[in-house]
Amino acid sequence: MIPIPKFMSTAIERVIFRQVTVSKVRFLSERLQCLEITGESLKGAAWLPGQVVRFNVGNLTTRSYTPMRWDPIRGSAEFILFLHDRGPGSLWAAGLDEGDICNIRQLRNALDLTLIEDPVIFFGDETSFATAKALHDIASGNEPNTYIFEVSSIKESEPVLQFLGIPSINLIEKKADHGHLYDAFITIDLTARTMRNPCCVLTGQALSIQKIRQELRVQRFPIQLLKTKAHWSNGKAGMD
Numbered sequence: 283m284i285p286i287p288k289f290m291s292t293a294i295e296r297v298i299f300r301q302v303t304v305s306k307v308r309f310l311s312e313r314l315q316c317l318e319i320t321g322e323s324l325k326g327a328a329w330l331p332g333q334v335v336r337f338n339v340g341n342l343t344t345r346s347y348t349p350m351r352w353d354p355i356r357g358s359a360e361f362i363l364f365l366h367d368r369g370p371g372s373l374w375a376a377g378l379d380e381g382d383i384c385n386i387r388q389l390r391n392a393l394d395l396t397l398i399e400d401p402v403i404f405f406g407d408e409t410s411f412a413t414a415k416a417l418h419d420i421a422s423g424n425e426p427n428t429y430i431f432e433v434s435s436i437k438e439s440e441p442v443l444q445f446l447g448i449p450s451i452n453l454i455e456k457k458a459d460h461g462h463l464y465d466a467f468i469t470i471d472l473t474a475r476t477m478r479n480p481c482c483v484l485t486g487q488a489l490s491i492q493k494i495r496q497e498l499r500v501q502r503f504p505i506q507l508l509k510t511k512a513h514w515s516n517g518k519a520g521m522d
Contacts, residue, residue, distance in 0.1 A: 299338055299385035300358060306356065307378045310445060311438045314364045314408060315375055320386060325357035330397035331416040332511075335359065338385040339374035346390065350415035350446070362415070362446070364408040366434070393485070393511040401425035401477045403470055407432050407456075407486035408439060408514040415446045417483070428473050432456050432466055432490060464488055467497040474503065481507045488515035 302321030329352040336344040351360040365372040365480050367515065378384075395417050404427060414429050421427055430452045433439040443451050452469055454462050462490055474480050482503065484491045492509050 299387055302328035302376055302384050302386055303411060304380055304382040304384060307380055308511070310362075310442045313365045313434075313438065314411070314442050315365060315378075317363055317375070317378065318358055319361075319386070320356070321357045322357060323386075324352070324354070324359055326354050327389060329354065329359075329389060330394055330396055330419050332393040332413065333389045334392045335361075335389060336387040337371075337374070338387075338447075339370045341370075344369050345371035346373070346392070348392065348412045348416065351419070360396070360412075362412040362442075364411070366408065393483070394508060398481050398483065398509060400427060401480045402427040402482050403473050403477070404429045405431070405466065405470060405482070405484045405486070405490075406513075407436065407490070408411065409487075410485040411439075411446065411448075412443065413485055413511075414448055418446075418448050425477070426450055428452070430454065430466060430469055430473075431464060432486070440517045459491065460489070463493045464497075466490075467494050469474045470494065471501060477506065479504075483510065484508070484510045486513055488512040488518075 283461065300321065300323040302319040302324065305320040306318035307315065329349065332348065334346040334348050336346050347361045347363060348360055349359040363375045365375055400422050400444050402417065404417060406414060410431065418427065428450045429448055431439065432454050434456055436453045436455050439453060454466050456462055470482065474482065482498065484494055492510055495508065495510065
C-alpha cells in the first residue's frame with residue numbers, strides 16, 4: 283500500500299474514525315495480548331456478541347477484532363489479540379501502551395452469536411479466543427458447548443483459555459502439512475454424535491474452515507446448522 287502523507291491521513295482519521303484510549307494492555311503469553319479500550323463513543327453502543335471493531339493500525343490500514351466483552355455504561359470493550367506474524371496488525375498491537383489513543387470505526391456485523399442456540403461445537407484458532415469467550419458468556423447453559431482449537435502451541439494457549447474461563451476445550455497442535463485438520467474434523471464429528479442438533483461454528487483461518495466444512499458436508503451435517511467466519515488467510519491482507 284502506498285503511504286499516505288501524514289497531513290492527509292490525519293484529516294481523514296478525524297472524519298471516519300472515533301478516538302478511544304487504551305486503558306489496559308498486557309500479554310497473557312508471548313503472542314496473546316489482552317487489550318481494553320475506553321471512550322465516550324463506546325457508551326450506549328448496541329453491541330451484539332460476534333460483531334467486530336475495526337482499528338486503524340497505521341496509514342489508514344484497518345484490522346478487525348472481536349470484542350469478548352462490552353460495557354455500554356462504562357464505555358469500555360475488551361479484546362484478545364494474537365500477534366502471529368510481522369504484519370501491520372501485529373506490529374501495531376505489539377507497540378500499544380496504556381494511555382495510547384486508538385482510532386476505531388463503528389461496530390460491524392460479522393457473526394451474530396445471539397442467533398446461535400445451544401449446544402454449539404465451536405472451532406477456531408488463536409484469533410478466535412475472544413469470539414469463543416463472547417459465545418461462552420451468553421450461553422444458556424442448558425446444554426454445554428464444546429470448544430475445539432487448532433493452535434501453534436498447546437503450552438502457550440491452554441493457560442490463556444483457562445484464564446478466560448472457557449470450559450470443555452480440545453486443543454490440537456497445528457502441523458505444517460495441515461494433517462491436524464483431519465483430527466479436528468474427527469473430534470467435531472464424534473462430538474456432534476453425542477449432541478442433539480448441535481450448531482457447528484467454524485472460525486479462524488479460511489483454509490481450515492474450508493477443509494473441515496467439506497468433510498462435514500460429506501457426512502451430511504445439516505447446512506442450516508453450520509456457521510462460518512474467516513478471520514485470516516495466508517497471503518490476504520485483512521478479511522473484513
